[in-house]
Amino acid sequence: MALACPSCEEAAAEYVGMADDGRNEMKCTACGHHWLLGAKPVSPRAVAAKPARSTPTRSPRSTGTRSTGTRVAGGGSSDGALRAATPAAPPVVVRFPTLDDVPAEHLQRLAALKAAWPRQRPRPDPYAADFRRLHELMFSQAGLPHTEPGQLKDFVSSDVLALSGNTTSFAREWRRLGDRDASERFRGAVEYLLRGESGESGESGEDEGSTDDPPLEDRFTALAEQRSPYGMGGVREPLLMHILTVARPERFLPLLTVDSGSGGEGKRDIARSVLGVEIPAVDRTRHTIGRVACRSNDLLVDALGAGFRDLDDAAAFLLWAHAQG
Known part of the structure; x- marks a missing residue:
């Protein structure tokens, strides 16, 4: 029995051939209508079973192989994040x-x-004994304000007891300031080193300064690093220690x-x-x-x-x- 045409409903369907999608193409000999017989098939790719995603097997990390770490958001790595989360060990404190x-x-x-x-x-x-007695008096609290510029310059350049090292920068600063200002500034550095800003003696000796002042060691540092308002160009470690050597002979080696x-x-x-x-x-x-x-x-x-x-x-x-x- 012939199929009925979906257009004129006459039983005059005629097979034409197979269409591109695999359905049968039909033609009505009564009205000439063409149609495709059957439902449109689903694409084989849509219905094919998808292969299960295989999880790559991680090979055991060999000894001595350097790990590069897993990259994480922001360009870092999981190893780096772990290190960042781990508190760093405190630095080793070297005891004196x-x-x-x-x-x-x-x-x-x-x-x-x-x-x-x-x-x-x-x-x-x-000459050492006389040199020491002279400069102990010069650097005393009573004698320092009356010390002449020439006496101060001679002390810095003298090699008795010890040499103050390279004094080029000190000499350049002295020339820049002139005798009056330079001697005043140098006296201020000596006074601050020996007795502090207060100019008072501490409980344990004249070189300790007042309890309101930083200790001698810290005054030394501030002057040597030019961080003190009493500092002067060229007054560094060797010259500061030279001052202590003649002013405090019972404590400081030359x-x-x-x-x-x-x-x-x-x-x-x-x-x-x-x-x-x-x-x-x-x-x-x-x-x-x-x-x-x-x-x-x-x-x-x-x-x-x-x-x-x-x-x-x-x-x-x-x-x-x-x-x-």
């Missing part, structure tokens, strides 16, 4: 050495060198620098060779230049003990002991 840190073998060697020192002791500088450069005769080198201890590096927070300069001096004096005429004699011994290797 004391006499208790000096190894026993170095103390024994020091005692042997002291026993040999009387045979090696050089003659004292004949060894003016912590680090010696190529000379190998700074307090750091001497502490390492003679005492076997390492002086911490100078920094801007805990071990400032003033603290390291003063505490390395005190450590050497404590280790030497008695048996010296004065600290000039003790400094000469240290330089000799350091040269013994």
Whole structure:
């Protein structure tokens, strides 16, 4: 039985052929209508079963292989995020050495060198005692305001007791300011170093200043780093220690620098060779230049003990002991 035409409903359908989508094309011989027989098929790609996504198997990480970390949003990595979330270990605080840190073998060697020192002791500088007495008076609270510009300049350039190092920048600053202003500024630096801003003596000695002032070590640092209003160009570590050496002869050795450069005769080198201890590096927070300069001096004096005429004699011994290797 012939199919009915969907247009004229006559049973006159005739098979024409297969269409592109696989359906049968029909034609009505009565009215000429063409149509496709059957429902339009669904695309095979739409009904084909999708293959299950395979999870790649992560091979075990081999020992010694460097991991690059998983990238995360923002361009970072999961390893980096983990490190950021983990608090960093606090920095190691280097403690300043004391006499208790000096190894026993170095103390024994020091005692042997002291026993040999009387045979090696050089003659004292004949000008040293007079130089020290003069400048102790000059730098006293009563004498400093009356010190002449020429006396101050002579002190800086003198090599008695110790040399203040390279004084080129100091001389240039002095010329720029002129004798009157330069001497006034230098006197201000000396006064602040020795007695603080208040100009008063502390409980433990004249060099400590008032309890309202920073301690000597911190005043030293402020002047050396040019952070004090009392600072002056060219007044650095060697010159500041030279002032302390003549003004406080009972405490300070005439060894003016912590680090010696190529000379190998700074307090750091001497502490390492003679005492076997390492002086911490100078920094801007805990071990400032003033603290390291003063505490390395005190450590050497404590280790030497008695048996010296004065600290000039003790400094000469240290330089000799350091040269013994």
